[in-house]
Amino acid sequence: MSHSLDLPPLDCHAHIAHDVTPAQIRPLGDSVIFAMTRSLQEARQVVQRQDRPLTWGLGVHPGLPAALEEYSAETFRRAHPYFAVVGEVGMDRRGSIKTQQAVFESILDELQDQPVLISVHSTGRIDPVLDAIEKRPHPGLILHWFSGNPDQVERAAGAGCYFSVNAAMTDEALERIPEDRWLPETDFPSSRARTKARLPGNTYPLEDRISHIRAMTPPVVRQRAYRNLRDISTKSGAVARLPKRIADLLATLPVH
Ligand SMILES: [Zn+2]
Incomplete structure (x- = not known):
């Protein structure tokens, strides 16, 4: 299924x-x-790439012990100016909470006042992630596939976070996210089985779900997603680092 839309599909978290x-x-x-x-090793391989549909992120995945071991604040500090997006970073239910916390806090320290979007993983360790974020707030934070309860959603929204959501999430989880804070994602390939997304960027099933939940047409859903992206990119300053094509798209959106 496809919709005739002016705006291209938007996928804020894929692998x-x-x-x-x-x-x-x-x-x-x-x-x-x-x-x-x-x-960081993987990020080093993509830093020079120019791929029209792709905006590469700078990640240190909390579920990968080797990525945490390899992390150094100094290397990260040298790398992040080349990226508009940092991700994925955060904390995960597997592995040492102490190590994950130290790395995530160091990343947030390094990114203070930096014009980036930060895609955050919080599976199984939502409260520790929110603790870290409240201590070091940043206007570009996007909690990806957030499975928090209503109190945790409220806490995250209170800290200024956005939320990238996908079609594998329940209606209840999607409804919980404030209208002006959600962004679309596929988390390709890990949500592939549940969302039938054969390619990254296939957010049509998600847009259909959201159009029912929020009583909007799919084109309006997509426009809403881009407005939310524009808002977080403006607030964080990341718009200055995003590819010109994306910055131009955001500049053409209606103000309200
Ligand atoms: Zn991911």
Whole structure:
């Protein structure tokens, strides 16, 4: 199914191999996809890439012991000016909470006043993630696939966070997210089975769900997503680092 829309699909959290070829990228067309990396080593491999649909992230995945071990504040500090998006970072139910906390807090310290979007993983360790965020607030934070209860959603929203949501989430979880704070994602490939997303950037099933939940047409849902992206990108300053194509798209949106 497709909708005739002016705005291309927007996917704020997907995983794409750092050695993906131009032929593999071509089917993604004009999509706007934030492609996470999982380690500084992986990020090093993509920093020079110019892939029209992809905005690569600088990641240190909390569920990967090797990524945490390899982390150093100094390396991260040298790398982040090359990225508009940091992700994915955060905390995970597996592994040492102490190590994850130290790395995540160090990343948030390094990013204070930096014009970036930060895609945060919080599976199984939501409260520790929110503790860290409240101590070091940042206007570019996006909690990805957030499974918090209503109190935790409220707490995160109070700290200024946005939320990237996908079609594998329940209606209840989607309804909980404030209208002006959600962004679309696929988390490709890990949500593939549940969302039938065969490619990153396939947010049509999600847009259909949201259009029912929020009683909007799919084109309005997509426009809302871009307005939310514009708002967080403006507040955080990340718009200055985003590819010109995306900044231009955001500039054409209606103000309200
Ligand atoms: Zn992810």
